[in-house]
Amino acid sequence: MNSKKQYLFVTNQFKTGGVETVFYNISKKIDVNILLFPVHLNLNKDLIRRLPHNVKLLKNKYRIKRNVVSFIKIISMSFRYRKEYRNDNTKIINFSDTLTTLLFSYLLNPKNVVSWVHCNPEALLKAKTHSIYWWLLKKCRKIIFVSEAQRNLFLSMPESEGIERAKTVVCTNFIDTDFIEKSRQEPLRTQNFLFTASRLDLRSKDYLTLIEAYSLLPIETRQKYRLLIAGDGPDKLKIQRKIEEKNLRDRIILLGNVNNPFTYMSKCKVFIHASISEGFAMSILEALACGATVVASDCHVGPSEILDNGKYGYLYTPGDVNMLSQKICKALGHGIPTNIAQKRANEITKLGICQVKEYLENGE
Structure with missing residues (x-):
C-alpha cells in the first residue's frame, strides 16, 4: 500500500448484514488505505471478493468463541497485534457495536481509537456489560454516528455524561x-x-x-x-x-x-x-x-x-x-x-x- 492515510477497521465478523453493506459503500468512496480485521472467522466469500482494491483483508490467526473466556483471549490477542499497529500511521476504527471489538480496538492503540456506532444507543443498555462499553467509548478519541438523531439521543443519555459534542462526528449512512x-x-x-x-x-x-x-x-x-x-x-x-x-x-x-x-x-x-x-x-x-x-x-x-x-x-x-x-x-x-x-x-x-x-x- 502507498503513503495515503491508513485505517484499520475492526469488525465482529464479515457476513451479509447492514454493517458489512455500510463498510462496502464507504470503502468504495474514500481514497485511503483500509485494513479490514474481522475478530471472528465468520466471512462471506462473495463479499470478500467484491471488496475494492484499497481494502486488504487481515485474517485473524486466533479462533475466538462467543463466551466469557473470549474476553481473556481478546486481551491476549490484542497485545500480540499491538506492536504492529500502535503507531500514528494507522488509525484504529471499531466498526461493530460489540464490546469484543471495542475492547480489542482500544487495547491495540488506546490513544488512537475511534468507535463507529451503528445501532440505537438505547439498545446498548440491554447488555449486562454496557457500563464497560460506555467507559471504553469515553476513552475513544472520536465517536462516529450514522445520523444526527442518533447522536442527539446518545448525548442525551445519562450514561453519556461527560462526553463533549466536539468528540462526536456524524457520518450519515449512504447507499450505492x-x-x-x-x-x-x-x-x-x-x-x-x-x-x-x-x-x-x-x-x-x-x-x-x-x-x-x-x-x-x-x-x-x-x-x-x-x-x-x-x-x-x-x-x-x-x-x-x-x-x-x-x-x-x-x-x-x-x-x-x-x-x-x-x-x-x-x-x-x-x-x-x-x-x-x-x-x-x-x-x-x-x-x-x-x-x-x-x-x-x-x-x-x-x-x-x-x-x-x-x-x-x-x-x-x-x-x-x-x-x-x-x-x-x-x-x-x-x-x-x-x-x-x-x-x-x-x-x-x-x-x-x-x-x-x-x-x-x-x-x-
Whole structure:
C-alpha cells in the first residue's frame, strides 16, 4: 500500500448484514488505505471478493468463541497485534457495536481509537456489560454516528455524561445508488403487493403489529394487495403462527431471503418498515432509491430523519395497529412520486459521502 492515510477497521465478523453493506459503500468512496480485521472467522466469500482494491483483508490467526473466556483471549490477542499497529500511521476504527471489538480496538492503540456506532444507543443498555462499553467509548478519541438523531439521543443519555459534542462526528449512512438503480430494473412477475424486508427478529422488528394492521385493512384492499415479507431470522415460527391465527396464509407470504430485494421495492405499491428500534433504517433509504412510497414506524432513531418528519413518506406511532392500518390506506391512495422519493435518497447519499470523505480523507 502507498503513503495515503491508513485505517484499520475492526469488525465482529464479515457476513451479509447492514454493517458489512455500510463498510462496502464507504470503502468504495474514500481514497485511503483500509485494513479490514474481522475478530471472528465468520466471512462471506462473495463479499470478500467484491471488496475494492484499497481494502486488504487481515485474517485473524486466533479462533475466538462467543463466551466469557473470549474476553481473556481478546486481551491476549490484542497485545500480540499491538506492536504492529500502535503507531500514528494507522488509525484504529471499531466498526461493530460489540464490546469484543471495542475492547480489542482500544487495547491495540488506546490513544488512537475511534468507535463507529451503528445501532440505537438505547439498545446498548440491554447488555449486562454496557457500563464497560460506555467507559471504553469515553476513552475513544472520536465517536462516529450514522445520523444526527442518533447522536442527539446518545448525548442525551445519562450514561453519556461527560462526553463533549466536539468528540462526536456524524457520518450519515449512504447507499450505492448505481447498484440499486441497476438491480431494481430486474423483471418481476409478481404484481399488486405491499412489501417489507428485514430480519425476522421481534426484539427490534414489529411484525406482529404489521400483521394486525394488515388484517384491519378493508377486505377489498387485502384481496387486491398481498403482503410479501422478505428475510429470515429466529422468530420466523412466531410470525408464521400470527399469520395463521389471523387466517391470512394466502395473503401474507414469507419469501425468506431474496437475492434482489430492490426489484421488489421498485414494484411494490407500498414499502412498509415496521420497527421497534433502529440506528438508521437503511432499508427505508434503499426503498426511496427504488422510488417506493414508504410507511415507517416513527421509532428511535432514523425513520423520521430520513423521511423528513413525513415529507417523503408516512410515519406511524410504534405499536399503534390502527394508525399503521390507516397510514397504509393513505399511502395506497396518495403515493409519493417516484422522482421525489429518489431525489430524497440521492440527497442523503450525497450528504453521507461528503461527511465520510471529509472525516476520513481530510480530518485529523
